[in-house]
Amino acid sequence: MSVTAVPGFEAAGVASGVKPDQTPDLALVATADRRPVAAAGVFTTNQACAAPVQISREHLADGHAAAVILNSGNANAATGEPGRDHARRMCRTTAAALGCQPTDVLVCSTGLIGIPLPIASVEAAIPAAAEALAAGDAAGRRAAEAMLTTDTVTKLATAPAGAGTVVGGMAKGAAMLAPAMATMLAVLTTDAPATPSALHAVLRGAVDASFNTLIVDACTSTNDTVLLLARATDDRPPIDGPSPAFDALSAAVTEVCTTLTAAMAADAEGATKLARIVVRGAPTTDAARRAARAVASSQLVQCSLYGSDPYWGRVLSELGASGVDLDPERVDIAYNGITVCRDGVAATHDEAALRDAVHGRHIQIACDLHAGVAEAEVLCTDLTHAYIDENTGTS
Amino acid sequence: MSVTAVPGFEAAGVASGVKPDQTPDLALVATADRRPVAAAGVFTTNQACAAPVQISREHLADGHAAAVILNSGNANAATGEPGRDHARRMCRTTAAALGCQPTDVLVCSTGLIGIPLPIASVEAAIPAAAEALAAGDAAGRRAAEAMLTTDTVTKLATAPAGAGTVVGGMAKGAAMLAPAMATMLAVLTTDAPATPSALHAVLRGAVDASFNTLIVDACTSTNDTVLLLARATDDRPPIDGPSPAFDALSAAVTEVCTTLTAAMAADAEGATKLARIVVRGAPTTDAARRAARAVASSQLVQCSLYGSDPYWGRVLSELGASGVDLDPERVDIAYNGITVCRDGVAATHDEAALRDAVHGRHIQIACDLHAGVAEAEVLCTDLTHAYIDENTGTS
Numbered sequence: 001m002s003v004t005a006v007p008g009f010e011a012a013g014v015a016s017g018v019k020p021d022q023t024p025d026l027a028l029v030a031t032a033d034r035r036p037v038a039a040a041g042v043f044t045t046n047q048a049c050a051a052p053v054q055i056s057r058e059h060l061a062d063g064h065a066a067a068v069i070l071n072s073g074n075a076n077a078a079t080g081e082p083g084r085d086h087a088r089r090m091c092r093t094t095a096a097a098l099g100c101q102p103t104d105v106l107v108c109s110t111g112l113i114g115i116p117l118p119i120a121s122v123e124a125a126i127p128a129a130a131e132a133l134a135a136g137d138a139a140g141r142r143a144a145e146a147m148l149t150t151d152t153v154t155k156l157a158t159a160p161a162g163a164g165t166v167v168g169g170m171a172k173g174a175a176m177l178a179p180a181m182a183t184m185l186a187v188l189t190t191d192a193p194a195t196p197s198a199l200h201a202v203l204r205g206a207v208d209a210s211f212n213t214l215i216v217d218a219c220t221s222t223n224d225t226v227l228l229l230a231r232a233t234d235d236r237p238p239i240d241g242p243s244p245a246f247d248a249l250s251a252a253v254t255e256v257c258t259t260l261t262a263a264m265a266a267d268a269e270g271a272t273k274l275a276r277i278v279v280r281g282a283p284t285t286d287a288a289r290r291a292a293r294a295v296a297s298s299q300l301v302q303c304s305l306y307g308s309d310p311y312w313g314r315v316l317s318e319l320g321a322s323g324v325d326l327d328p329e330r331v332d333i334a335y336n337g338i339t340v341c342r343d344g345v346a347a348t349h350d351e352a353a354l355r356d357a358v359h360g361r362h363i364q365i366a367c368d369l370h371a372g373v374a375e376a377e378v379l380c381t382d383l384t385h386a387y388i389d390e391n392t393g394t395s
Numbered sequence: 396m397s398v399t400a401v402p403g404f405e406a407a408g409v410a411s412g413v414k415p416d417q418t419p420d421l422a423l424v425a426t427a428d429r430r431p432v433a434a435a436g437v438f439t440t441n442q443a444c445a446a447p448v449q450i451s452r453e454h455l456a457d458g459h460a461a462a463v464i465l466n467s468g469n470a471n472a473a474t475g476e477p478g479r480d481h482a483r484r485m486c487r488t489t490a491a492a493l494g495c496q497p498t499d500v501l502v503c504s505t506g507l508i509g510i511p512l513p514i515a516s517v518e519a520a521i522p523a524a525a526e527a528l529a530a531g532d533a534a535g536r537r538a539a540e541a542m543l544t545t546d547t548v549t550k551l552a553t554a555p556a557g558a559g560t561v562v563g564g565m566a567k568g569a570a571m572l573a574p575a576m577a578t579m580l581a582v583l584t585t586d587a588p589a590t591p592s593a594l595h596a597v598l599r600g601a602v603d604a605s606f607n608t609l610i611v612d613a614c615t616s617t618n619d620t621v622l623l624l625a626r627a628t629d630d631r632p633p634i635d636g637p638s639p640a641f642d643a644l645s646a647a648v649t650e651v652c653t654t655l656t657a658a659m660a661a662d663a664e665g666a667t668k669l670a671r672i673v674v675r676g677a678p679t680t681d682a683a684r685r686a687a688r689a690v691a692s693s694q695l696v697q698c699s700l701y702g703s704d705p706y707w708g709r710v711l712s713e714l715g716a717s718g719v720d721l722d723p724e725r726v727d728i729a730y731n732g733i734t735v736c737r738d739g740v741a742a743t744h745d746e747a748a749l750r751d752a753v754h755g756r757h758i759q760i761a762c763d764l765h766a767g768v769a770e771a772e773v774l775c776t777d778l779t780h781a782y783i784d785e786n787t788g789t790s
Contacts, residue, residue: 048715048723048739078711080724080740113708114741222712299694299778307787313508316473317617320443328443329475344443345475346509383694385780392702 002140005158005168006189008032008231011139012132013146016125018073018111018118024146026122028094028129029187029229030067036104037231038238039065040200042207044224050077052107053225055087059103063196066104068187068227069094069126070147072172076109076117077222086119093123097130108185108225110149110172144170147185150390151267157259162248163236165192171226171260184211186226186260192249193232194239202250203228210257211264213378228253265379270386273305278366279319280375287324288369288376294322295365295378302383308358312341315365330370336363397535400553400563401584403427403626406534407527408541411520413468413506413513419541421517423489423524424582424624425462431499432626433633434460435595437602439619445472447502448620450482454498458591461499463582463622464489464521465542467567471504471512472617481514488518492525503580503620505544505567539565542580545785546662552654557643558631560587566655579606581621581655587644588627589634597645598623605652606659608773623648660774665781668700673761674714675770682719683764683771689717690760690773697778703753707736710760725765731758 004011012028019025031037041060043053059065069090076083091105098105109117133139144154147170155171173184194202207226232238239245265274277296282288295301298318304311312333320328329344336357339347357363399406407423414420426432436455438448454460464485471478486500493500504512528534539549542565550566568579589597602621627633634640660669672691677683690696693713699706707728715723728736731752733744752758 046712046715047721048711048726075708078708078723078736078739078741080738083740113706113712114736115708116741222708222715299782303783303787306783309787311508313470313473313510313617316443317441317508320441320617326442328473331443341473341509343475344473345478346473346511383783385783387694388698388701388778388780388783392698392704 001137001158002144002156002170003029003168003187003189004135004140006166006191007233008191009189010133010135011143012129013142014125014129014132017121018071025071025073026125026129027070027143027146029143030098030133031231034066034098034100036064036066037229038194038196038199039229040203042203042226046222048222050075050223051079051083051087052076052109056106059106065106065229066100067094067098068106070108071122072147072149073111074115074117075111075113075223078114079116086117089119093126097127106227110185110223113222147172153267155260155263157256159252159255161190161192161252162245167252167256169256169260173264184224188228188256190230191233192230193236194230198239199228199230202253206254206257209254210261268381270384270390271381272384273361273363273382275305275363275365275380277378281369281371282374283372285374285376288374291319291322291324292376292378294318296380299383305382306384310335310340310354310358326369326371332368334366396532396553397539397551397565398424398563398582398584399530399535401561401586402628403586404584405528405530406538407524408537409520409524409527412516413466420466420468421520421524422465422538422541424538425493425528426626429461429493429495431459431461432624433589433591433594434624435598437598437621441617443617445470445618446474446478446482447471447504451501454501460501460624461495462489462493463501465503466517467505467542467544469506469510469512470508470618473509474511481512484514488521492522501622505580505618508617542567548662550655550658552651554647554650556585556587556647557640562647562651564651564655568659579619583623583651585625586628587625588631589625593634594623594625597648600645601649601652604649605656663776665779665785666776667779668756668758668777670700670758670760670775672773676764676766677769678767680769680771683769686714686717686719687771687773689713691775694778700777701779705730705735705749705753721764721766727763729761
């Protein structure tokens with residue numbers, strides 16, 4: 001059910017002491033034979049990206065990796081050259097323990113920003129993590145657990161990728177979630193054979209269709225990283241461009257990413273509602289996405305969701321302020337299929353049915369701009385007292 | 396202390412019944428002789444702008460106005476053609492009561508979106524408002540009170556405008572506040588002589604320097620309107636372009652708008668903190684503003700403020716995600732003058748002094764990008780439980 005659902009991959013999760021409560025905070029994923037395989041990564045667009053993001057980008061330049069070392073509890077972000085040195089040391093120590101090259105190790109960190117990584121604790125725990133590497137479900141779960149921060153549950157997924165191959169994945173992320181990308185880490189594995197460039201194309205498309213459609217607080221983090229390692233187990237020629245095998249792998253990677261996105265949304269900090277904002281009838285897909293994101297990231301819309309209040313006036317206002325060219329007097333808005341606004345004004349509707357619909361956990365707000373045929377969907381959560389409680393202090 | 400601080404202007408505030416609790420909800424400002432004077436307006440950039448915004452824009456086309464009629468409790472937004480008809484009727488009924496042309500009346504509404512305006516109640520109350528028009532402080536205060544929604548205090552300001560003239564103003568606004576523009580209404584008056592085009596230039600500059608620097612929740616409303624009426628009381632030639640008199644009027648209008656902005660910030664829904672985000676060393680003023688707005692509108696930064704937590708890592712992350720070209724490893728960040736981040740990493744500082752500083756109501760976060768010489772400031776508030784309570788229901 002995780003990265004170890006794929007033959008040829010092992011995982012481990014141990015406690016290094018970075019998290020003061022001694023819960024697991026160091027995860028390791030590696031190929032069973034410690035040899036590098038085709039790999040791809042998608043990283044945060046934040047210019048203030050963390051040290052591990054910078055080092056993983058360097059190490060991925062050759063399109064191959066043998067292992068991923070991840071720590072939670074400290075983001076190793078806003079830590080300057082010492083931070084990069086720490087990230088490199090994590091790779092070096094991991095490589096020494098595994099018997100591979102440091103440049104074949106990718107590194108991820110998640111947690112507080114701006115605090116030097118306790119590198120001695122991390123380095124001291126890496127050999128134990130390497131020692132603990134194992135195939136099978138339990139090891140995959142332990143790795144997934146060790147990457148969590150404010151998450152309350154592990155996030156795992158698998159999907160068949162055609163011709164007997166499979167994609168497995170694990171992720172963390174519960175806040176600071178916004179497109180391009182969510183504050184999140186995810187590691188995926190597959191035994192489908194693919195070249196690094198095909199793998200990158202597959203991963204880029206899957207991330208856009210999944211993680212990048214989730215908004216919790218519209219904050220773009222310093223550490224976002226999604227990695228995909230592909231280790232072929234037979235001698236088929238690698239996937240390298242448009243083909244049925246490429247499509248099967250794409251579909252499987254997208255399915256895993258989508259499942260992990262839903263798990264992150266369901267575990268979003270303090271959230272009591274999960275809303276799917278659908279914008280239809282937009283002039284372009286980009287416009288549809290921009291409009292949907294404007295609605296999804298609105299504090300006022302999110303507050304309305306928390307209050308089970310179908311206040312469509314705020315939705316229309318956000319569409320109008322989104323920068324998308326539209327005629328507000330052609331816009332229709334429906335909550336869970338009940339149209340409350342038609343042609344930009346209030347529409348008569350079944351009040352009792354509407355009240356019932358918006359009291360549930362899952363709400364769909366569908367907006368038809370009647371300005372084209374493009375559409376897009378974005379997931380968001382409500383803004384709650386508990387979200388504020390989670391984010392008023394660093395401890 | 397309000398629009399009636401200016402000779403030649405009268406005001407009134409009455410209860411029309413739009414607000415169910417029978418508190419004042421209808422304000423009227425008019426020239427004492429009911430004759431049109433030079434006037435200028437700045438309106439919301441939201442495409443889904445309310446009916447009164449559309450009608451006021453039409454009526455301002457000739458650069459003159461004799462009166463402004465304002466109602467609170469209902470925004471007359473997302474109300475389509477019937478809404479525009481209601482806004483026109485408000486102008487027509489006001490003009491009939493005052494003996495001026497309907498096109499010389501401007502109209503503003505504020506309150507809930509998407510609900511038809513109870514026009515009969517409003518029209519029935521307009522003659523009483525006209526009857527109540529008076530000069531002097533008390534009348535000005537009553538008008539300022541009648542335009543409030545979730546505001547807890549009236550917002551008034553005056554400033555001398557040179558050569559014995561004065562600028563007076565009143566405003567409402569406590570949420571849905573974001574640049575371009577805040578959810579707010581403001582009416583200003585002056586007895587400085589000016590042409591409509593000079594007046595518009597003065598107002599545009601003042602709004603950019605004041606209301607547009609305040610962010611509460613980054614939501615751009617449907618009804619934002621700032622109006623300025625200038626009624627000369629002597630025979631000086633009107634201000635019509637760069638001159639010392641233009642500068643004096645500009646300074647006075649900016650001062651009044653800045654005072655009203657500070658009053659709105661102080662009254663922001665549920666806020667316990669007021670933060671001034673200063674970005675220095677930016678390549679351009681636009682970049683400085685964009686960076687400051689990114690920090691100011693961040694839910695995570697606003698939550699940190701609420702928790703009196705100087706979590707500069709979130710500030711740096713928002714700067715990095717703002718789209719402004721910067722080197723995160725050159726950025727310095729200081730809270731109330733105490734540098735906590737230098738060259739993008741933690742700086743040693745006096746922990747006790749910092750804790751004291753961030754526990755106050757007023758916090759300044761100064762960010763130096765070291766990427767140029769431009770700077771900008773944006774005001775913001777914290778994100779609190781009370782903000783959520785104010786915005787979870789429409790009632």
